Amino acid sequence: MNPIRRTFVLALTLAMSAALASGLAATTQQADPPYKDLKLGFVPGPYEDTFRKGVAPILERQGYRVKYVSFSSGLEANNAVFTGDIDANIMQHSVFLEAYNQRQKTDLAGIVHVPTPPMxxxxxxxxxxxxxxxxxxxxxxxxxxxxxxxxxxxxxxxxxxxxxxxxxxxxxxxxxxxxxxxxxxxxxxxxxxxxxxxxxxxxxxxxxxxxxxxxxxxxxxxxxxMTLPYVNVVAVKKKNADAPWARDIAAAYKSREFQKTIRDDRFYDGFRLPDYFD
Missing domain, CATH: 3.40.190.10 (Periplasmic binding protein-like II)
Known part of the structure; x- marks a missing residue:
C-alpha cells in the first residue's frame, strides 16, 4: 500500500476509535444517576437520627450527598425551605405546616409522613x-x-x-x-x-x-x-413536591429497608408509625 495512503487510513482509524470511545463514555455518563447535594433541616429531636439511620444510606447509594442543617425553631426551618436555603425539613405535622402557610403566605407541602413520637x-x-x-x-x-x-x-x-x-x-x-x-x-x-x-x-x-x-x-x-394530621411530614416547596429528589426521599421512607430499620429498633417503641408501614 502506498505509504501516504497507509498513513491516511491509520489516521482515519484512530479518529474513528476516539470518536467511538468518546460516544461510549458520554452514553455511560448519561446513564449514571444524577448527582445532587440535598440540604435538609431539622430541629432538636429524633428526626435527624432517624433520617441518618434509615433513609440516608438509601439515598447515598443512589448518588446523593446529604447535608444536615440544624435550627432552633420550626419557624426558622420553614423559612429556610421557602427561601431555598435548604431543600426540605423534617420536624412538623400537617396542621402546623398549614398554619405556617396561612400566616406567612407561603406554599410548603408535605410529601411523606415519618415516624413521630406523641406529645x-x-x-x-x-x-x-x-x-x-x-x-x-x-x-x-x-x-x-x-x-x-x-x-x-x-x-x-x-x-x-x-x-x-x-x-x-x-x-x-x-x-x-x-x-x-x-x-x-x-x-x-x-x-x-x-x-x-x-x-x-x-x-x-x-x-x-x-x-x-x-x-x-x-x-x-x-x-x-395521635391522629394522622399530627404525624410529622417531610416538607418542601410545592413546586418541588414532584421533583425526582423529592420522590426519592419519599420512596426511601416507604421502603422495606427503612421499615425494617425502625421496627428492629426498640427506641421507636411508642412512636406513631405512618400508615404505609406494613
Whole structure:
C-alpha cells in the first residue's frame, strides 16, 4: 500500500476509535444517576437520627450527598425551605405546616409522613395521673396548634372540657369551658417545656423535645391519642413536591429497608408509625 495512503487510513482509524470511545463514555455518563447535594433541616429531636439511620444510606447509594442543617425553631426551618436555603425539613405535622402557610403566605407541602413520637404529659412531682392534686400547674405550648394537642390530653384525662370543633389554628385557653381539676394552665415556648418541669408540677411536652431532653415516652403520665394530621411530614416547596429528589426521599421512607430499620429498633417503641408501614 502506498505509504501516504497507509498513513491516511491509520489516521482515519484512530479518529474513528476516539470518536467511538468518546460516544461510549458520554452514553455511560448519561446513564449514571444524577448527582445532587440535598440540604435538609431539622430541629432538636429524633428526626435527624432517624433520617441518618434509615433513609440516608438509601439515598447515598443512589448518588446523593446529604447535608444536615440544624435550627432552633420550626419557624426558622420553614423559612429556610421557602427561601431555598435548604431543600426540605423534617420536624412538623400537617396542621402546623398549614398554619405556617396561612400566616406567612407561603406554599410548603408535605410529601411523606415519618415516624413521630406523641406529645406527653410529664411530671417530676407525680408518678401517675390519678395522683395529681387539684390546682396543679401545667405548662403547655404557647403556639395555638400544639396548645390544642396539650388541652386535648387534659380533656381526655377528664380534667377540663373544650369548645367543640375549635379551630386548631386559633385555639387559646379561652376555649376551655370547664376546669373541674382547677389546673393552672401556663403557656410557654415548646422547647422550654422539659426544663419547666423544675418549676411546675406538670408539662405537656412535644415528643421530639421530650426525647431530646432525655424523657422517655413510657414515663409520661398520659400520651396524646395521635391522629394522622399530627404525624410529622417531610416538607418542601410545592413546586418541588414532584421533583425526582423529592420522590426519592419519599420512596426511601416507604421502603422495606427503612421499615425494617425502625421496627428492629426498640427506641421507636411508642412512636406513631405512618400508615404505609406494613
Amino acid at each position: 406527653g404529659l410529664y411530671s417530676r412531682t407525680y408518678k401517675a395521673a390519678a395522683d395529681v392534686k387539684s390546682g396543679a400547674r401545667v405548662a403547655v405550648p404557647n403556639d395555638p396548634v400544639n396548645l390544642e394537642r396539650a388541652l386535648k390530653i387534659l380533656r381526655d384525662l377528664g380534667w377540663i372540657e373544650l369548645k367543640p370543633a375549635a379551630n386548631p389554628i386559633d385555639v387559646t385557653e379561652l376555649d376551655v369551658t370547664s376546669n373541674s381539676k382547677r389546673v393552672k394552665i401556663t403557656p410557654l415556648e415548646s422547647a422550654q417545656a422539659p426544663r419547666a418541669l423544675e418549676d411546675v408540677e406538670l408539662a405537656a411536652v412535644q415528643g421530639n423535645f421530650a426525647i431530646y431532653s432525655g424523657l422517655k415516652l413510657t414515663d409520661a403520665l398520659a400520651l396524646e391519642k
